[in-house]
Amino acid sequence: MMDIINYLFETFSSNMMDIPLIAPIVDYLMKIPVINVLVALILWKPFFAVIIMPGLGVLVLYLLYVVWYERKLTARIQWRVGPLEVARPIRGAIQALADGIRYFFQEAIVHREAHRPYYVQLPILAFIPVLLPIMFIPAGSAVGIYTPYSIQLIVTFIALIPITIVAIGWAANSRFAYIGSVREAFMYFAYEVPFIIAVISMIFLYGSGDAYVAVEKQSAIPGALLNPIAFIVYIIAMLMATSRLPFEIPEADQEIAFGPFVEYSGILFGLVMVLAYEKLYIMTLLFTILFLGGWSGLYCPLLGDLNGPLWMFIKTIVVISILVIVRSIYARYRLDQALRIGWTSMLALSIAALVVGGALGVWLS
Amino acid sequence: MDEFIEFVRGGPLGPIKKWGTKWSLWPVHLVTACCGAELAHAFAAGYDGERIGALNYGIARQTNLIIVEGAITRKMARVLRITWEQMPDPKFVIVMGACGLQGGIFWNGYHLVKPSDVVPVDFFIPGCPPTPEALLRGIRQLQFKIETGEAKTSATFPEISLEAGRKPRVLPRPPKKISKAPAVIVNAPKEVDWEFGQKLVEELKAKIEAKSVTITGKNRIAVKVESDSITKTAIRLKEMGFDHIKNVNVIDVPNEDKFIVEYHFSSYSVKELMPVIVNVFADIPRDNPKVKSLANMFPSADYMEREMYDFFGVIFEGNPWMGRKFLLAPDAPEFPLRKDFKLEEEVYVR
Incomplete structure (x- = not known):
């Protein structure tokens, strides 16, 4: 028993985050017998990257932030105040928490026409392709599983998400859910091809699917300036993929009442509602790595190894906060218009990006 | 709750x-x-x-x-x-x-x-x-x-006992008897300067066995017929060029124990007849309100006949919808626009 604990402790402590700011506390805690294993586990680099930053821990914080921020920003643009009275000193920042608690304690209705097992388990199954990419996203020296094909793997998991959403619509077995699933499938074909070509052009440019190589190559000029066409295509594809407003076609709440999610209630709706936000988070992490220089930034010696994840998180939040503005100032495209954009201008742009990326990649190497 | x-x-x-x-x-x-x-x-x-x-x-x-x-x-x-x-x-x-x-x-x-x-x-x-x-x-x-956990009203009013204040006013009483209503006159004649109308009246008189044909205003003619000759009149009017029915109406006259059924004919195809509305009306007994339907001849009359059945219970023979509710909810009380329809009693609270 002690051997196993010792072995675990040595494994964890050999690869720990080195943060000078909290070093005295860590040193003190490492002397206490049982707690030192826990501290070592938390600061173990793979665990830290996946569970704390930029993984699940900050993902929850981000969800609370982005829902509130979106409502507040929309309200300000419409000359309103937005959520306020729930917590006046912090401008109602915990509104999303109140909504989440209300969802959690509400009845979750499973209607008679639904395919009961799928209907209940698909919202949870949908988290697998959404959360698995976090294993492969590196942030500085902290990485869950290192592989030289991390970018390809992340793109693969992102491509799996719409399948679960279509399955949700099928299991709900209602007419709005059906229309929403068909729209989701259409949109999937509209954005996926330009999106993948844009990512491939960046892989050509960096000569590798390894995130570390990509960030290293951007040390002088960020990828957004190296290949601006791929940058534009990626942003538009990201808006399409996460149902942001100009392309909020699958879950248009004014016409088809949240599409695939129309029949969900209670905690199940809380789960499916955050799917798009989590997808946005993952895609923005990839966006940061590909175009904005990933975790590189001003090095603060006090933070040590925390610099990488922190810079990555800050860049991601800034990008998302800018993208959220789009929701409150644009009207919605029709399905056929979105499909036309996907299959004509975006496809052409992505192929141009592929040419630019390939040429630059050959020249740089 | x-x-x-x-x-x-x-x-x-x-x-x-x-x-x-x-x-x-x-x-x-x-x-x-x-x-x-x-x-x-x-x-x-x-x-x-x-x-x-x-x-x-x-x-x-x-x-x-x-x-x-x-x-x-x-x-x-x-x-x-x-x-x-x-x-x-x-x-x-x-x-x-x-x-x-x-x-x-x-x-x-x-x-x-x-x-x-x-x-x-x-x-x-x-x-x-x-x-x-x-x-x-x-x-x-x-x-x-x-x-x-407790429901409270947000508005509060001071309480005043009834005895302390001024004497309660004498409240109006419900009427003991209903006075006789004046007769409903649909075809009150009116002098207008309308030459074509005079011609039309002559033509109508020649073609239709009407009790009376009156001009009730510019472009308005009222034709009183027997209730069983409405269909015949409609055929004649159709031959003259009146191709649709604008309105079907029922008037309840309980003191004379009758319903007045009105059909308003007009035309879309003949230019001179376009502004003209011919009101063909007939009296039917209140205890046996039956009249022949014109829905086969004039499809526009169909919905309005159903509606009149809903409200007054006048049976238009030949219309297949009779006996069912059309616009009213299935559990609505029968024939609510009849004048003897009993509403809830008015209640005064002292």
Whole structure:
């Protein structure tokens, strides 16, 4: 028993985050017998990257932030105040928490026409392709599983998400859910091809699917300036993929009442509602790595190894906060218009990006 | 309704449940009337209901509050009940406006249902329509109810005993007898300068066995016929170029023990006849109200005949819809526009 604990402790402590700011506390805690294993586990680099930053821990914080921020920003643009009275000193920042608690304690209705097992388990199954990419996203020296094909793997998991959403619509077995699933499938074909070509052009440019190589190559000029066409295509594809407003076609709440999610209630709706936000988070992490220089930034010696994840998180939040503005100032495209954009201008742009990326990649190497 | 409040407040997790539900009352709004405009106002820039955590949602499944705006008719009662049952527990109901409270301007109507008979109501907001402030105050009151567990009215009035004040006025009494109504005259003649009309009257007199043909105004002619010769008259008018029926009407004249059935003929195809409306009317007995239908000849008469059956119980023989409710709800009382239709007794509260 002690051997196993010792072995675990040595494994964890050999690869720990080195943060000078909290070093005295860590040193003190490492002397206490049982707690030192826990501290070592938390600061173990793979665990830290996946569970704390930029993984699940900050993902929850981000969800609370982005829902509130979106409502507040929309309200300000419409000359309103937005959520306020729930917590006046912090401008109602915990509104999303109140909504989440209300969802959690509400009845979750499973209607008679639904395919009961799928209907209940698909919202949870949908988290697998959404959360698995976090294993492969590196942030500085902290990485869950290192592989030289991390970018390809992340793109693969992102491509799996719409399948679960279509399955949700099928299991709900209602007419709005059906229309929403068909729209989701259409949109999937509209954005996926330009999106993948844009990512491939960046892989050509960096000569590798390894995130570390990509960030290293951007040390002088960020990828957004190296290949601006791929940058534009990626942003538009990201808006399409996460149902942001100009392309909020699958879950248009004014016409088809949240599409695939129309029949969900209670905690199940809380789960499916955050799917798009989590997808946005993952895609923005990839966006940061590909175009904005990933975790590189001003090095603060006090933070040590925390610099990488922190810079990555800050860049991601800034990008998302800018993208959220789009929701409150644009009207919605029709399905056929979105499909036309996907299959004509975006496809052409992505192929141009592929040419630019390939040429630059050959020249740089 | 109180079981929901008990659920929200009860248990070891009560404080958390209470807090979450209180600050996240998402209303689904069931608009039947003008109160919907006030609700839009309450959630727009000026008053901004989102401040107190209420977010308007169009979908019943994801909400926990229903705001009923306006009068609920017998047909809408079903919709209200279905919407309420679609919502997940715990759920609350706020009824807005005087119509939902006691009927408002539709008070004592044959078609009206009180929302409190259909769903358990938490709060009423009086007013016609209530102001946005009143609506937001209703939502605040519901929040207080969730927090403290007791429903309180937000308005308080001083109590005055009836004896202490001035003597109660003598209230008007219901009328003991109904005086004889004057005869209903459909074909009151009128002198107008209308040459074509004179010609038309001559032509009609020659072709139709009418009791009387009168000019009742410019471009208006009234033709009185026997009730069994309406079909014959319609055929003649069709030959003359009158190709559609604009209106079917029934007048109840209980003191003469008769219904007057009117058909208004006009034309779309002959240019001179376009402005002309010929009113063909006949008296039918009140105890056996039967008349031949014109729906086969003039399809536009079909719906209006059904409607007249709904309201007056006049049977148009040959129309296949007779004996069924058309526009009224299936459980509506029979023939509500007859003058001897009994409404609820007016009650004065002293």
